[in-house]
Amino acid sequence: MTLIKNAENTNLEKIFIYQEKKLREFLPRLYASSPFYRRKLDEAGIDPKSVRTLADLARLPFTTKEELRNGYPLGLMAVPEEKVVRVHSSSGTTGKPVIVPYTAKDVKTWAEMMARCLAMAGVTIRDRVQVTPGYGLWTAGIGFQAGVELLGAMAIPTGPGNTEKQIEMMLDLRTTVLIGTSSYGLLLAEEIHRRGLKEKIKLRLGIFGSERWGGKMRARIEELLGIETFDIYGLTEIYGPGISIDCPAHSGLHYWHDHLLFEIVDPVSGRQLSPGEEGELVITTLTKEGMPLLRYRTRDITRIIERQCPCGSPYPMTERILGRTDDMIKVKGVNIYPGQLDHVLQGTDGAGSEYQIILTRNQGKDSISIRVEGKDGWPADKLAGQLRKNIKARIGILADVEVVPYGSLPRSEKKSKRVYDYREC
Numbered sequence: 075m076t077l078i079k080n081a082e083n084t085n086l087e088k089i090f091i092y093q094e095k096k097l098r099e100f101l102p103r104l105y106a107s108s109p110f111y112r113r114k115l116d117e118a119g120i121d122p123k124s125v126r127t128l129a130d131l132a133r134l135p136f137t138t139k140e141e142l143r144n145g146y147p148l149g150l151m152a153v154p155e156e157k158v159v160r161v162h163s164s165s166g167t168t169g170k171p172v173i174v175p176y177t178a179k180d181v182k183t184w185a186e187m188m189a190r191c192l193a194m195a196g197v198t199i200r201d202r203v204q205v206t207p208g209y210g211l212w213t214a215g216i217g218f219q220a221g222v223e224l225l226g227a228m229a230i231p232t233g234p235g236n237t238e239k240q241i242e243m244m245l246d247l248r249t250t251v252l253i254g255t256s257s258y259g260l261l262l263a264e265e266i267h268r269r270g271l272k273e274k275i276k277l278r279l280g281i282f283g284s285e286r287w288g289g290k291m292r293a294r295i296e297e298l299l300g301i302e303t304f305d306i307y308g309l310t311e312i313y314g315p316g317i318s319i320d321c322p323a324h325s326g327l328h329y330w331h332d333h334l335l336f337e338i339v340d341p342v343s344g345r346q347l348s349p350g351e352e353g354e355l356v357i358t359t360l361t362k363e364g365m366p367l368l369r370y371r372t373r374d375i376t377r378i379i380e381r382q383c384p385c386g387s388p389y390p391m392t393e394r395i396l397g398r399t400d401d402m403i404k405v406k407g408v409n410i411y412p413g414q415l416d417h418v419l420q421g422t423d424g425a426g427s428e429y430q431i432i433l434t435r436n437q438g439k440d441s442i443s444i445r446v447e448g449k450d451g452w453p454a455d456k457l458a459g460q461l462r463k464n465i466k467a468r469i470g471i472l473a474d475v476e477v478v479p480y481g482s483l484p485r486s487e488k489k490s491k492r493v494y495d496y497r498e499c
Contacts, residue, residue: 085382086349089390093335094127096360101125104366108152110145111368131337132346136356137370142311143170150365151175158364163211164310171211172311175364180313181220183361187330188221188316194328194387195281195304195319197251199226204244206254207284208234213314214284218253221316227251234258237265248276256287256295260427261485263298277301283308283315285489286395288416290427305394309372311365312357318392323384326391327376333361336392337369338378341399349378354399355392373399375411403493405433405442408471412492415444418464424452425461428483428490435497441474448477 101122104111115122118135157177164172203222207214215233222229232243240262259282266272277299283306292303307327308315318329329336335358338347347353355372379391397411419425426447434441448457454477461475
């Protein structure tokens with residue numbers, strides 16, 4: 075198979091050629107250093123030196139989150155313990171947490187990728203950056219702080235929660251860049267608006283990640299705070315946040331191809347897909363030492379963008395994350411990603427950004443109800459009818475739609491819960 079559909083895309087071709095060289099260096103090193111992958115490749119009958127091209131990757135087995143959990147706590151560590159300077163962990167909310175060891179080089183690489191993200195978003199040494207994600211075993215807080223410090227900006231490590239203190243620090247320290255989840259960004263924006271503080275704050279940029287968020291939420295945060303926002307992406311298993319970000323052109327998420335090899339595969343068959351085709355993102359960590367990963371299935375749905383970004387950056391792009399394969403819900407024979415509803419809200423005048431999807435089953439028949447916040451001044455019945463029509467046209471399903479007053483759905487300091495599935499209850 076070919077990974078390039080557009081023969082004129084010389085930039086992407088050069089990137090893939092570069093990554094093939096890095097891959098040929100990576101696999102023998104991985105085989106030699108990781109007992110886990112040596113056993114895995116031996117069982118698959120793969121000689122690491124036989125993998126020469128990106129298409130050859132299709133012969134190699136995937137790595138799954140279940141394997142990482144089964145390796146708890148340090149079963150995938152690929153360096154002597156004395157080289158490990160730090161560990162981080164996933165939340166472990168749906169099973170054993172994943173413990174990720176980092177070498178000094180890993181920590182340095184991660185900080186450099188994060189600093190690239192901040193610079194691409196326009197952060198400079200004159201900025202004061204308020205870091206609201208959590209610290210501790212979670213990667214986000216310390217990852218952002220390391221990038222801010224490497225870039226030379228001022229870090230304000232407030233950590234999560236305590237909205238009163240967050241706003242106090244924002245005003246007193248004249249914060250110019252806000253970092254957090256998009257849900258907390260919206261909560262802070264609405265509270266600042268409620269208090270009439272927009273003209274007193276000095277924010278100019280917002281960098282939000284850790285959850286998928288749509289255009290309506292982005293527009294609302296930008297409107298309330300008077301800032302430009304950027305979507306940042308990452309996973310604890312890879313490094314943490316900072317492996318890709320969108321730029322001022324907002325035409326996709328740039329990823330760091332010198333450290334990370336991205337593939338898109340069919341989430342059902344695992345077949346490699348070409349640039350431009352939508353599927354599951356699979357990542358190989360080309361330079362990581364502590365816990366390198368080969369063909370790690372992220373479960374995130376996106377596609378590699380074939381064109382070069384108008385911003386001029388040489389780094390390739392993916393689309394913003396549409397959703398996760400494990401977030402997909404099937405109703406009346408239709409597969410739905412919550413991100414599809416974001417697109418519907420974006421194209422519906424009067425609809426807010428916040429919604430809930432409620433799934434029920436009665437006598438073996440599935441039902442889907444959607445609660446959506448409506449903006450002030452828009453008739454709820456008329457808006458609900460338009461949303462039903464747009465949902466049917468865009469997603470292909472008839473849904474009951476309830477329009478509720480703006481601000482009535484819950485806000486979160488972490489990630490917002492969108493889907494409530496009561497069909498198994």
